[in-house]
Amino acid sequence: MQRQARWLEPAYKWLFDQVASIVRTRRGSTVPTGAAVGKEVPLSFLDVGCGPCEIMKLVTRYGSVTGVDRDQCLVDEFGNNGFEVKLADAANLPFADDSFDVVYCSFLLLWVEHPVQVIKEMARVSKHCVLILAEPDYSGVVLNPMSLNMVAAMQKEKLEDSGADALAGRKLREWCVEAGLTPELGVWGSTWDIETIRNEIDLEIRSAGLEPDEGLGADMRRAWVQACDDGSATVFYPVFYATVWL
Numbered sequence: 001m002q003r004q005a006r007w008l009e010p011a012y013k014w015l016f017d018q019v020a021s022i023v024r025t026r027r028g029s030t031v032p033t034g035a036a037v038g039k040e041v042p043l044s045f046l047d048v049g050c051g052p053c054e055i056m057k058l059v060t061r062y063g064s065v066t067g068v069d070r071d072q073c074l075v076d077e078f079g080n081n082g083f084e085v086k087l088a089d090a091a092n093l094p095f096a097d098d099s100f101d102v103v104y105c106s107f108l109l110l111w112v113e114h115p116v117q118v119i120k121e122m123a124r125v126s127k128h129c130v131l132i133l134a135e136p137d138y139s140g141v142v143l144n145p146m147s148l149n150m151v152a153a154m155q156k157e158k159l160e161d162s163g164a165d166a167l168a169g170r171k172l173r174e175w176c177v178e179a180g181l182t183p184e185l186g187v188w189g190s191t192w193d194i195e196t197i198r199n200e201i202d203l204e205i206r207s208a209g210l211e212p213d214e215g216l217g218a219d220m221r222r223a224w225v226q227a228c229d230d231g232s233a234t235v236f237y238p239v240f241y242a243t244v245w246l
């Protein structure tokens with residue numbers, strides 16, 4: 001999933017550009033007084049479930065960013081690497097109401113026990129906007145050749161065995177509405193080019209719990225390589241996003 005967050009970086013940047021511009025319009029786009037007068041207003045962000053801080057790196061261009069994660073090891077590692085990262089549960093954020101301009105998450109809600117409570121908390125500590133950047137939906141995966149559908153089904157099962165909701169994407173609107181919010185929904189719609197597919201085959205097969213050089217995994221790998229060679233391979237992993245204005 002961190003690979004997916006990396007592929008989505010240009011899409012995230014596009015969305016952050018739009019959101020930063022709207023928030024600046026709401027706040028006044030330039031600093032009105034003091035030493036920084038006339039400069040763009042720096043915005044404040046909270047990354048909920050920040051993991052290894054990859055998205056925080058992208059967001060620093062818009063202002064300051066704080067991360068929270070429930071994984072003590074990640075907090076220690078990246079907190080010591082120049083990022084402001086706190087240990088916290090997304091369902092109980094240790095911040096006052098309206099603390100940040102924008103509160104966002106990426107590939108988080110599929111992992112949490114109470115997604116509606118997490119969305120409510122994100123809205124509570126945000127002044128302007130909640131951004132749910134990416135939640136996948138493994139029943140919407142499209143793979144060609146069709147024989148690879150088994151890989152998507154096994155990836156879904158493996159995620160569910162690890163405690164994830166593999167259908168989080170389609171539930172985003174429902175969860176936001178239950179949290180008392182009105183989301184604008186979208187789907188990151190790009191498909192992979194043949195070279196990306198070729199480079200990712202082994203990792204995809206492993207994420208289905210198979211080995212690419214053994215048994216069924218090797219059969220799947222052969223089918224995938226063949227489809228890359230003859231140009232018929234298609235991969236589409238639907239990833240939903242939601243923007244909520246407060």
Ligand SMILES: C[S@@+](CC[C@H](N)C(=O)[O-])C[C@H]1O[C@@H](n2cnc3c(N)ncnc32)[C@H](O)[C@@H]1O
Pocket residue numbers: 001002005048049050051052053054055068069070071074088089090091105106107108111112113
């Ligand atoms: C799939 S990773 C995504 C990391 C990052 N947001 C990204 O997109 O690259 C999910 C992260 O959410 C964190 N997480 C899961 N449940 C959480 C919770 N209830 N509170 C805070 N963090 C949580 C995990 O520790 C993990 O770092």
